[in-house]
Amino acid sequence: MDLSSIRSAYRRYARYYDKVFGPFFAPGRKLTMQYLNEQPDRRILEVGIGTGASLPEYRRDVSVVGVDVSPEMLDIARRRVDEQGLDFVAGLHEMDAEEMDFPDDSFDVVVAMYVASVVPNPEKFVEEVRRVCRPGGEVFFVNHFASEHPVVRRLERALKPLSKLVGFRPDMELSDLPDRPDFKRLGVYPTNLFGYWKLVHYRNGD
Numbered sequence: 001m002d003l004s005s006i007r008s009a010y011r012r013y014a015r016y017y018d019k020v021f022g023p024f025f026a027p028g029r030k031l032t033m034q035y036l037n038e039q040p041d042r043r044i045l046e047v048g049i050g051t052g053a054s055l056p057e058y059r060r061d062v063s064v065v066g067v068d069v070s071p072e073m074l075d076i077a078r079r080r081v082d083e084q085g086l087d088f089v090a091g092l093h094e095m096d097a098e099e100m101d102f103p104d105d106s107f108d109v110v111v112a113m114y115v116a117s118v119v120p121n122p123e124k125f126v127e128e129v130r131r132v133c134r135p136g137g138e139v140f141f142v143n144h145f146a147s148e149h150p151v152v153r154r155l156e157r158a159l160k161p162l163s164k165l166v167g168f169r170p171d172m173e174l175s176d177l178p179d180r181p182d183f184k185r186l187g188v189y190p191t192n193l194f195g196y197w198k199l200v201h202y203r204n205g206d
């Protein structure tokens with residue numbers, strides 16, 4: 001996986017992403033939004049905002065910033081903001097999730113839906129997410145993780161050589177995400193397709 005292949009994949013997907021992938025990913029997005037909308041007046045960063053499908057679901061008394069590496073996807077997100085008058089969206093930026101242009105501790109919450117298995121270096125990505133999230137803030141990942149079923153697991157490993165073509169890593173393990181005292185995993189919740197995708201909730205800092 002590299003940025004060039006990721007951008008190429010999402011350039012292909014952009015025009016029909018919402019129609020093809022939107023309904024499929026909707027359950028994970030809906031569950032995540034329940035957590036994100038629990039409190040008012042929070043500054044939220046959504047990494048991998050894509051076409052902005054989640055934006056209409058945010059409560060209106062928060063401030064949301066979105067980043068993505070795909071200019072084609074961001075163009076759709078910006079149109080969505082303009083057409084629906086989503087004035088709580090503070091900015092949509094083309095940005096590498098592993099090297100974001102935000103100061104430390106910029107956000108109360110960081111959410112990344114269907115992103116962790118897309119980035120080239122998951123460890124670097126997680127540390128960058130932690131950097132821009134304030135101490136005591138919350139972090140949410142929604143992602144597909146490798147199946148425990150032996151047949152499905154073999155299939156995922158067989159698909160690994162196609163990662164660059166399809167634009168994601170099919171064999172990512174839940175254990176690839178950290179769980180340590182300074183980044184405590186608060187919960188893992190099944191979302192899409194019988195729990196094949198999961199929401200992972202963290203508290204940032206000690």
